[in-house]
Amino acid sequence: MPELPEAETIARSLAPRLEGRRIVDVEFFARRAHGGRPPEVAGRRIRRVRRYGKQVMIELDRGLLFVRLGMTGSLLLRAGAGPYTRARFTLDQGTLCFDDVRQFGSIRLMDRPPEHLGPDPLEIPATQFVDRLRGRRAQVKRLLLDQSFLRGIGNIYADEILFRARMHPKAVAARISPLRARRLHRAIVEILSRAIKKGGSSISDYVDGEGRQGFFQIQHKVYGKQGTPCQKCGAIIRRIVVAQRGTHYCPTCQRI
DNA sequence: CTTAATGTTCCCCA
C-alpha cells in the first residue's frame, strides 16, 4: 500500500486529528511492529504529522515516530483492534491504530530522520536530478526504487513514471541524455503530484487514516496492465522482472 | 499447489 502518494495522503488525513493531541497510552500486539523495544512515548504531545519519503513521520514534543508502512501497513483513526492491529496509541482525544497484515512495517522512535535516504523526489531540482543520474551505471528502474537515490518511489509509481517518460525500465542511467533525464524528472513530479491529488492508489487494501480509498489506480497506464493494449499505441503491455519486482511497460513506447 | 503482492535488508559474487 505505501509509496510516497499514499504516505502523503495518510499524513494529510491524520494531521488535523492528531496534531496537538497527547499520547496517553501505547500498546504493541506484535514484537515485529517495533523491532526492539516499544517506543515509550506515553505523555508526549504530537506536534506535526508529515510524510518522509514513503514513511509517515509523527513529530513529538521530544523525538520522531517513524511509521514504515511496509507492504500492507495502514494508520487508522479508530479504537477497536482488529486481527491485524499491531499497535495502538490511545490519545487524549481519539485512538490511532497501526494495522499491518504482512508485518513488513514497523514503528520506530528516532532523534532525527534516517540519514541513508536520498532527496525527496518532489523537492529535488531538475538539474541536480540530472547530475545524480549521470555517473550511475545501474538500470533506471533500480535507481528509482533505490531509497538512497530518491526517497519515496516504489514499484507502482516507478512503472507509471517510466511509461510517462517513455523510458525502458532497463535503460542504463549514465547513458540517458540530459534531455531525456529532464523528461524523466518531469514525469516523476507529474505522476506523483497527480497521484497525491487522487488520494493515492488503492490496488488491494490501501486506505487513508479515515478509511478512504485512493483513485489513482484508475489512471494506471502500465502497472498490472500486462496483456492489455497500450492506451497510446495499442501494443501489448509486457511484464518482466527487474530488481526482483514485477515490471510493466510498453515495448514500443518505451525504448532503451 | 504455485505464484505474486504497494518493501527492506542481508548475504554472495563479479
Place this chain on the structure above:
DNA sequence: TTGGGGAACATTAA
C-alpha cells in the same frame, strides 16, 4: 565502491 541476483520476513488471494 558499484551493481546484480537471491533469499528471507508474514499473509492472503487468485
